[in-house]
Amino acid sequence: MKQYTYNIILALLVLTMATSCVKDKLYLLPEEDEDFYDPNAWKQAALTVNTLWNETDIIAPPENGYLIDLNGKKYETNNATYNWRRIIAGNYSVFAYNMPKGVTIDENFNATVDKESDGTYLRMPDFLYSSQVENVKILRNSTSQVDLKMHQLIHELVINIYMWPGDENLVSSITGTLSGVIDSVNLLTLEKGTEVGEILMPMTLTYMEYDGQDEELIGKMTPVYQAVVRFVDLLEVEDGQLAINVTYADGSIQTFRSILKPDTTLAEFDFFVKGIGGMGASIIDWHDVDNGYIIIR
Numbered sequence: 664m665k666q667y668t669y670n671i672i673l674a675l676l677v678l679t680m681a682t683s684c685v686k687d688k689l690y691l692l693p694e695e696d697e698d699f700y701d702p703n704a705w706k707q708a709a710l711t712v713n714t715l716w717n718e719t720d721i722i723a724p725p726e727n728g729y730l731i732d733l734n735g736k737k738y739e740t741n742n743a744t745y746n747w748r749r750i751i752a753g754n755y756s757v758f759a760y761n762m763p764k765g766v767t768i769d770e771n772f773n774a775t776v777d778k779e780s781d782g783t784y785l786r787m788p789d790f791l792y793s794s795q796v797e798n799v800k801i802l803r804n805s806t807s808q809v810d811l812k813m814h815q816l817i818h819e820l821v822i823n824i825y826m827w828p829g830d831e832n833l834v835s836s837i838t839g840t841l842s843g844v845i846d847s848v849n850l851l852t853l854e855k856g857t858e859v860g861e862i863l864m865p866m867t868l869t870y871m872e873y874d875g876q877d878e879e880l881i882g883k884m885t886p887v888y889q890a891v892v893r894f895v896d897l898l899e900v901e902d903g904q905l906a907i908n909v910t911y912a913d914g915s916i917q918t919f920r921s922i923l924k925p926d927t928t929l930a931e932f933d934f935f936v937k938g939i940g941g942m943g944a945s946i947i948d949w950h951d952v953d954n955g956y957i958i959i960r
Contacts, residue, residue, distance in 0.1 A: 706751045706752045706753075706803050707749050707750070707751065707752070707803065707804070708749075708750055708751070708752045708801045708802060708803050708804065708805050708806065708807065709746070709747060709748050709749065709750060709805070709806040709807070710733075710746070710747040710750050710755070710799070710801055710806070710807050710808075710809070711744060711745070711746050711747075711806065711807070711808045711809070712731055712733075712744070712745045712746075712757060712759070712808075712809050712811060713743060713744050713808065713809070713810045713811065714729075714731075714743050714744075714745075714759050714794065714811045714813055715743075715810055715811065715812045715813060716743065716792075716813045718812070718813070718814070718815075719792060719813055719814070719815040720790070720815060720819075721790070723743065724740075724741050724742065724743055725741070725761055725790070725792070726741065727741070727761075728740060728741040728761070729741070729759055729760060729761035729762075729792065730759065730760055730761065730762065731745055731757065731758075731759045732757065732758055732759070732760070733747075733755055733756075733757050734755050734756060734757075750801060752801050752802055752803035752805075753800075753801060754798065754799075754800050754801075755798070755799050755800075755801060756796050756797070756798050756799075757796070757797055757798075757799065757809055757811070758793070758794045758795060758796040758797065758811065758850070758851065759792075759793065759794045759811050759813065760772075760791075760792065760793035760794070760850045761790075761791065761792050761793075763788060763789030763790060763791050763817070764788065764789045765777050765785045765787070765788030765789055766788050766789065766791055766817070768850065771849070772849060772850040772851050773847060773848075773849050773850075773856070774791055774793075774816070774847065774848055774849070774850055775846060775847040775856070776788045776817070776846035776847070776894070776895070778860075779863075781863075782860070783860060783861045783862055783863050784844055784846045784860050784861070784862050784894065785862075786862050786863065786864060786891075786892050786893070787891065787892070787893055788817060788893055789817075790815060790817050790819075790893070791815075791816040791817040791848075791895075792813050792814065792815055792816065793813070793814055793816055793850040793853070794811035794812055794813050794814065795811075795812070795814075795851070795852075795853060796851055797809050797810075797811060814853060816848050816850075816853070816895060817893050817894065817895055818893065818894065818895075818926075818928065819891060819892070819893050819928065820841075820891070820892050820893070820894070820923075820927060820928060820929070820930065821889070821890075821891050821928065821929050821930070822839065822864070822866070822889065822890045822891075822892075822905070822930045822931075822932075823871070823887050823888075823889050823929075823930070823931045823932070824837060824866070824887060824888040824889070824907070824931075824932045824934050825871075825873055825874075825875050825880075825885050825886075825887055825931065825932065825933050825934065826885060826886045826887065826888070826934050826935070826936070827880070827885070827935045827936070828880075828883070828884075828885055828886060830886065830934075830935065830936045831868060831886035832912070833911060833912050833936045834888075834909060834910070834911055834912065834936070835910045835911060835912050835914075836866075836910045837866045837888040837907060837908065837909050837910070838863070838864060838865055838866055838907075838908045838910075839863075839864035839866060839890055839905060839906060839907050839908065840861055840862070840863055840864065840905075840906045840908070841861060841862040841864060841892055841894070841897075841904055841905055841906075842859075842861050842900050842904045842905075842906070843859055843897050843898040843899065843900040843904040844859065844860050844861060844862055844894045844895075844896075844897060844898075844904075845857075845858070845859060845894070845895050845896040845897070845898060846858075846860060846894055846895050847895065848895050848896075855895060855896050856895075859898055862892050862894060864890040864892055865890065866888040866889060866890045867888065867889055867890070868886060868887070868888055869886075869887050869888075869889055870884050870885065870886055870887065871884065871885065871887045871889075872884055872885075873885040874931070875931065875933045876933065877933060888934075896925055897923060897924075897925045897927075898925075899922070900922070902920050903920035903921045903922040903923070904921075904922065904923050905920065905921045905922075905923055905930070906918055906919070906920050907919045907920075907921075907932075909934075911936075
């Protein structure tokens with residue numbers, strides 16, 4: 664009987680202890696339960712960032728992606744929209760930019776086109792895009808949205824020099840130099856740098872359908888010397904930013920200069936060689952016309 668009573672008491676004691684353990688767990692306050700409590704849960708919110716590319720040449724984000732900087736933390740994406748479904752409410756600064764090849768971006772977000780070994784700027788860096796900084800206050804239990812307007816900070820210039828069919832045989836080579844080049848910009852302020860440099864432009868002979876002002880050649884395939892360059896901006900240079908150096912088949916060299924507007928994306932020239940001997944003397948300087956087309960005769 665004593666043993667039986669002892670067993671009952673022992674069983675009740677074990678049951679009481681187990682019940683107490685369960686009861687303690689069930690009745691924990693949320694902030695006391697380390698397994699389930701998130702101390703920042705009451706601060707949670709959501710954020711959507713939309714990048715707008717419609718005023719750039721590519722219209723949509725670059726294929727190799729770009730970065731969104733949120734309070735100094737960087738997030739990589741190639742989508743126009745980026746979502747944070749859980750973010751702590753508070754004040755944030757956000758902007759977006761890419762990391763193109765041929766461009767160095769320092770800790771202060773100054774972007775500078777790299778240089779060749781001779782000190783001139785690279786002729787074809789990748790395109791650079793950035794937004795300005797936007798500040799946003801995110802409230803808890805809400806979804807905030809920020810639209811970032813993307814700016815294209817490196818632009819492309821195409822130079823075409825049309826020639827009369829057969830004249831390409833009178834020319835050995837054509838090269839160019841672009842002066843007054845600014846190739847640095849701050850991504851946060853979009854303020855352009857002050858250092859001015861040059862870009863050397865080898866020109867390639869190709870054949871294209873004529874699109875100049877000589878009616879006799881309209882629609883015909885003509886020899887064209889072409890160069891493509893990219894830069895941040897151009898400053899005015901007194902005698903013109905663009906120098907074209909023509910080396911003729913007889914070894915003589917002639918240089919022509921032209922003034923370009925900073926926002927020029929296409930510069931086209933007619934270059935007709937009038938004579939086999941003394942070719943340099945047979946060509947006068949080109950001149951600007953209203954639509955930017957330049958004629959060399």
